[in-house]
Amino acid sequence: MITLATKYDPKAVESKWYEYWESHGLFKSVPDGREPYCIVIPPPNVTGVLHMGHMLNNTIQDILIRHARMQGKNALWVPGTDHASIATEAKVVNRLAEQGITKRDLTREQFLEHAWAWTHEHGGIILKQLRKLGASCDWSRTAFTMDEVRSESVLKVFVDLYEKGYIYRALRMVHWDPKAQTALSDAEVEHKDEKSKLYYLRYYVADDDMTGETGAEGEVVRRDAQGRRYALVATTRPETIMGDTAMCINPKDPKNQWLRGKKVIVPLVNRVIPVIEDRYVDIEFGTGCLKVTPAHDPNDYMLGKTHNLETIDIFNPDATISAASPLYVGMDRVECRKQISQDLEAAGLMEKVEDYENKVGYSQRNPDTVVEPRLSKQWFLNMKHFAEIALPPVMNDELKFFPSKYKNIYKVWMEGIQDWCISRQLWWGHRIPAYYLPTANEDEEVYVVALTEAEALEKARKIPGYENIQAADLRHDENALDTWFSSWLWPISLFDGINHPGNDEIKYYYPTSDLVTAPDIIFFWVARMIMAGYEYAGDMPFRNVYFTGLVRDSLGRKMSKQLGNSPDPLKLIDKFGADGVRMGMMLCAPAGNDILFDEALCEQGRNFNNKIWNAFRLVKGWEVADIAQPEHSRLAVQWFHAVLDKTIAEVEDLYSKFRLNEALMAVYRLFWEEFSAWYLEIVKPAYQQPIDGKTMEATLYFFDILLRLLHPFMPFITEELWQHIAERNDGESIMQARLPKPGDPDTAMLAAMAQAKEIISGVRNVRSVKNLPPRDLLCLQAVGEFDSPVASIIIKLAGLENIIAVAEKDAASAAFMVGTQEFAVPLAGNIDVEQELAKLEADLKHAQGFLAGVEKKLANERFVANAPEAVVALERKKQVDAQSKIATLTAAIAALRK
RNA sequence: GGGUGCUUAGCUCAGCUGGUUCAGAGCACCUGCCUUACAAGCAGGGGGUCAUUGGUUCGAAUCCGAUAGCGCCCACCA
Numbered sequence: 001m002i003t004l005a006t007k008y009d010p011k012a013v014e015s016k017w018y019e020y021w022e023s024h025g026l027f028k029s030v031p032d033g034r035e036p037y038c039i040v041i042p043p044p045n046v047t048g049v050l051h052m053g054h055m056l057n058n059t060i061q062d063i064l065i066r067h068a069r070m071q072g073k074n075a076l077w078v079p080g081t082d083h084a085s086i087a088t089e090a091k092v093v094n095r096l097a098e099q100g101i102t103k104r105d106l107t108r109e110q111f112l113e114h115a116w117a118w119t120h121e122h123g124g125i126i127l128k129q130l131r132k133l134g135a136s137c138d139w140s141r142t143a144f145t146m147d148e149v150r151s152e153s154v155l156k157v158f159v160d161l162y163e164k165g166y167i168y169r170a171l172r173m174v175h176w177d178p179k180a181q182t183a184l185s186d187a188e189v190e191h192k193d194e195k196s197k198l199y200y201l202r203y204y205v206a207d208d209d210m211t212g213e214t215g216a217e218g219e220v221v222r223r224d225a226q227g228r229r230y231a232l233v234a235t236t237r238p239e240t241i242m243g244d245t246a247m248c249i250n251p252k253d254p255k256n257q258w259l260r261g262k263k264v265i266v267p268l269v270n271r272v273i274p275v276i277e278d279r280y281v282d283i284e285f286g287t288g289c290l291k292v293t294p295a296h297d298p299n300d301y302m303l304g305k306t307h308n309l310e311t312i313d314i315f316n317p318d319a320t321i322s323a324a325s326p327l328y329v330g331m332d333r334v335e336c337r338k339q340i341s342q343d344l345e346a347a348g349l350m351e352k353v354e355d356y357e358n359k360v361g362y363s364q365r366n367p368d369t370v371v372e373p374r375l376s377k378q379w380f381l382n383m384k385h386f387a388e389i390a391l392p393p394v395m396n397d398e399l400k401f402f403p404s405k406y407k408n409i410y411k412v413w414m415e416g417i418q419d420w421c422i423s424r425q426l427w428w429g430h431r432i433p434a435y436y437l438p439t440a441n442e443d444e445e446v447y448v449v450a451l452t453e454a455e456a457l458e459k460a461r462k463i464p465g466y467e468n469i470q471a472a473d474l475r476h477d478e479n480a481l482d483t484w485f486s487s488w489l490w491p492i493s494l495f496d497g498i499n500h501p502g503n504d505e506i507k508y509y510y511p512t513s514d515l516v517t518a519p520d521i522i523f524f525w526v527a528r529m530i531m532a533g534y535e536y537a538g539d540m541p542f543r544n545v546y547f548t549g550l551v552r553d554s555l556g557r558k559m560s561k562q563l564g565n566s567p568d569p570l571k572l573i574d575k576f577g578a579d580g581v582r583m584g585m586m587l588c589a590p591a592g593n594d595i596l597f598d599e600a601l602c603e604q605g606r607n608f609n610n611k612i613w614n615a616f617r618l619v620k621g622w623e624v625a626d627i628a629q630p631e632h633s634r635l636a637v638q639w640f641h642a643v644l645d646k647t648i649a650e651v652e653d654l655y656s657k658f659r660l661n662e663a664l665m666a667v668y669r670l671f672w673e674e675f676s677a678w679y680l681e682i683v684k685p686a687y688q689q690p691i692d693g694k695t696m697e698a699t700l701y702f703f704d705i706l707l708r709l710l711h712p713f714m715p716f717i718t719e720e721l722w723q724h725i726a727e728r729n730d731g732e733s734i735m736q737a738r739l740p741k742p743g744d745p746d747t748a749m750l751a752a753m754a755q756a757k758e759i760i761s762g763v764r765n766v767r768s769v770k771n772l773p774p775r776d777l778l779c780l781q782a783v784g785e786f787d788s789p790v791a792s793i794i795i796k797l798a799g800l801e802n803i804i805a806v807a808e809k810d811a812a813s814a815a816f817m818v819g820t821q822e823f824a825v826p827l828a829g830n831i832d833v834e835q836e837l838a839k840l841e842a843d844l845k846h847a848q849g850f851l852a853g854v855e856k857k858l859a860n861e862r863f864v865a866n867a868p869e870a871v872v873a874l875e876r877k878k879q880v881d882a883q884s885k886i887a888t889l890t891a892a893i894a895a896l897r898k
Numbered sequence: 899g900g901g902u903g904c905u906u907a908g909c910u911c912a913g914c915u916g917g918u919u920c921a922g923a924g925c926a927c928c929u930g931c932c933u934u935a936c937a938a939g940c941a942g943g944g945g946g947u948c949a950u951u952g953g954u955u956c957g958a959a960u961c962c963g964a965u966a967g968c969g970c971c972c973a974c975c976a
Binding site: 004006007008173191198233234235236237280281282285286289290291292297298299300301302358359361373405406408409412413416519522554587588590593594596598600601603604606607608609610611613614615616617618619620621659661662665668669676677680684687688761764765767768769771774775819847849850853854857860861862863864865866867868870871874875877878881882885 | 934
């Protein structure tokens with residue numbers, strides 16, 4: 001007999017088994033004749049570290065992968081990392097800043113050297129951390145969005161889309177991140193409500209003759225103390241007045257008719273600008289006068305275009321005031337706002353300031369940075385075609401979203417889709433494969449798009465006038481592509497399906513099975529992968545998308561460094577074991593809801609590990625002897641087979657619906673309640689007594705099956721125990737064990753045990769209330785006929801001497817009811833009559849109330865006439881049962897009162 | 899501003915097409931137990947007018963409408 005510690009120690013086993021799995025190649029997958037099951041990992045940032053979001057996301061993926069593997073599928077989980085253009089470049093820039101180097105001091109090549117150094121230094125840390133969690137990825141396939149295969153894929157796709165006419169270059173108002181100094185896509189801007197100010201500024205009428213006209217009816221003419229007339233303009237951004245090139249009124253606005261055709265003077269700047277008219281202006285807002293700054297507002301840009309206005313860009317790329325501005329040159333925009341409002345005030349040009357709430361766009365990657373609308377030339381992808389191919393399969397459930405509520409969100413986005421700005425003014429990323437040719441005119445652009453410089457040269461020479469151009473004359477586009485322009489190919493490029501379409505791997509693994517990701521990247525990533533999937537692999541990239549929730553703390557707050565409410569996953573693993581943490585995550589992870597993470601749940605996970613461990617200790621401690629199998633054990637085995645059949649079917653159903661937390665809860669209860677609290681207690685031999693062979697064999701079989709059911713959730717402890725349950729060969733693993741197919745559950749047996757449990761609970765309750773010692777054997781009286789197929793189990797677990805059917809129970813006894821039958825434990829006179837009466841009367845009252853409800857229903861003619869027969873019959877049965885129960889209780893009370 | 903979802907025990911959630919003895923689970927809580935597998939445990943127990951309000955129906959947590967609160971997505975009104 002082996003002696004094992006009473007507490008399970010995860011540290012001793014986790015690394016051992018991970019190494020075992022890896023060294024025996026158990027995570028590896030190559031195409032074969034089996035059904036494939038594939039997940040591609042949402043690639044974490046290459047320089048990132050594991051946080052709770054990864055923890056949740058990857059636990060779920062590992063559960064799905066391990067489950068599929070145990071179903072006999074060829075399971076493949078492909079790992080990798082993302083180059084995360086903006087985020088990584090920002091980190092490198094920060095590190096260089098610490099060394100006193102700015103990006104501008106370096107050439108592109110030098111900067112990239114630093115970036116690669118950083119990547120190699122920090123890259124892959126997160127993948128090592130995933131191993132601690134037990135992630136069963138095929139590490140031999142680890143990919144990087146900027147490795148050779150992926151890079152080539154990205155460039156090929158760019159060239160292809162350009163040639164198909166979907167990619168174009170245009171001068172547009174784009175979102176500009178002044179910190180990263182790059183354009184962003186619409187999706188990378190997050191709007192936040194902000195308390196700001198509305199400044200009312202005086203725009204004096206130019207060359208005012210100050211004639212005394214008061215204007216037509218409804219006109220509002222403003223004059224200062226000297227009688228000079230002015231328009232009052234409301235703005236949230238006074239610092240942009242340096243870029244004003246017009247003031248706009250609505251032609252239908254009666255208040256401002258007098259301004260038609262006039263010119264006004266921009267305050268402080270003293271530039272004279274025309275008053276234009278456009279119905280775009282909201283008459284009700286502010287004073288109905290809008291200042292027009294075409295370079296710094298999308299609407300104003302549009303007005304500028306229609307009215308042929310000059311565009312003055314007063315910002316540098318870093319959002320300091322540019323030399324194009326007459327004032328405040330070099331000042332930061334935030335400073336400038338403060339300064340200019342003071343100066344306007346001092347000059348008497350600011351009439352009032354109101355509190356105002358509006359939405360301000362922030363850069364997703366630089367959360368403190370307000371994005372600036374900026375006119376610039378960028379590369380765009382026309383999205384219309386892609387929306388058309390990607391919307392239908394989701395709407396008709398060929399490709400399923402879990403939970404399905406995201407379908408609608410997806411639909412709305414697709415239907416209102418905007419072109420995607422794919423160029424970034426960054427170096428870290430895939431360089432855009434466009435080559436510019438020298439032109440006489442600086443504003444004119446001639447370029448070719450080609451995979452390589454050689455091809456570009458070839459193409460360039462076909463352009464009339466450029467027949468003799470040399471490689472040195474080509475200027476490679478400086479921009480990099482949006483990170484998501486590589487991620488959207490991930491499910492294809494991982495199998496090299498862009499460079500080698502139709503290769504064996506892509507044919508076998510694509511479409512992949514399930515994608516597990518957070519909903520915040522549904523547009524960035526999920527939607528675009530679906531687009532690329534249909535465009536480049538002719539099919540959906542995955543069959544199901546499981547959207548996890550966001551991990552929050554137990555108070556529902558987002559996890560953040562400032563709040564300090566974000567636990568370090570590795571510390572948690574250290575404290576509770578990977579299995580415990582995995583379980584803790586899953587316990588609070590109902591599909592699609594936010595996760596309110598609480599460390600207490602990991603504790604629950606750890607406790608469960610310990611429970612399994614101790615159940616194992618118990619079973620392993622039994623000595624087998626050549627003795628007959630007791631009746632109760634025989635029945636328990638029969639019953640537990642039924643429980644397994646039922647639960648396995650339930651669990652499989654829950655998996656298919658991605659209700660993993662419920663699947664876990666089902667196996668948790670199966671192990672703790674049914675197996676440990678009931679089954680083991682039934683078959684457990686008396687202290688130091690041996691067990692019969694049949695029961696032992698069945699028990700070990702059950703334990704084995706339970707471990708298999710638990711394995712996807714808790715891979716380490718289950719492997720450890722599975723290896724101990726029976727002799728295993730080197731290289732064998734529970735990972736490869738199959739889940740049994742459930743049979744039809746023996747419902748009669750399940751019903752019999754359900755009743756038996758109630759009876760046992762009844763007796764235990766009597767013991768508890770009457771303070772009867774647990775070891776004293778009791779006698780149980782069943783009033784009327786009694787016949788249970790599992791009576792021997794009741795006798796054992798309730799601690800009974802026997803069960804006897806009696807016509808009338810002892811007067812001095814504690815009674816309880818199970819269904820319609822009364823049971824009693826004779827108490828040899830020491831009963832508290834009052835207490836007993838109170839209990840019976842409470843039961844009686846309840847039964848009477850119940851009966852009244854049922855009878856009221858039955859008295860309702862319309863119910864009897866309209867309800868289905870079965871429902872009415874059921875009500876009648878309830879009536880009869882309640883009546884019999886009332887009779888029993890009344891008799892019992894009368895007997896006690898004697 | 900436009901959509902959309904949610905509101906069931908102290909907490910986190912189940913409850914599918916309305917009817918299985920007047921709502922279930924886990925955790926938390928209360929009581930009693932250190933009973934040789936496990937106190938990271940065992941046994942027992944309490945706790946909900948299913949947000950509010952109209953309606954449909956013989957019958958509503960479940961269907962429909964309104965209200966309130968919370969959340970999410972989208973959006974260039976200064």
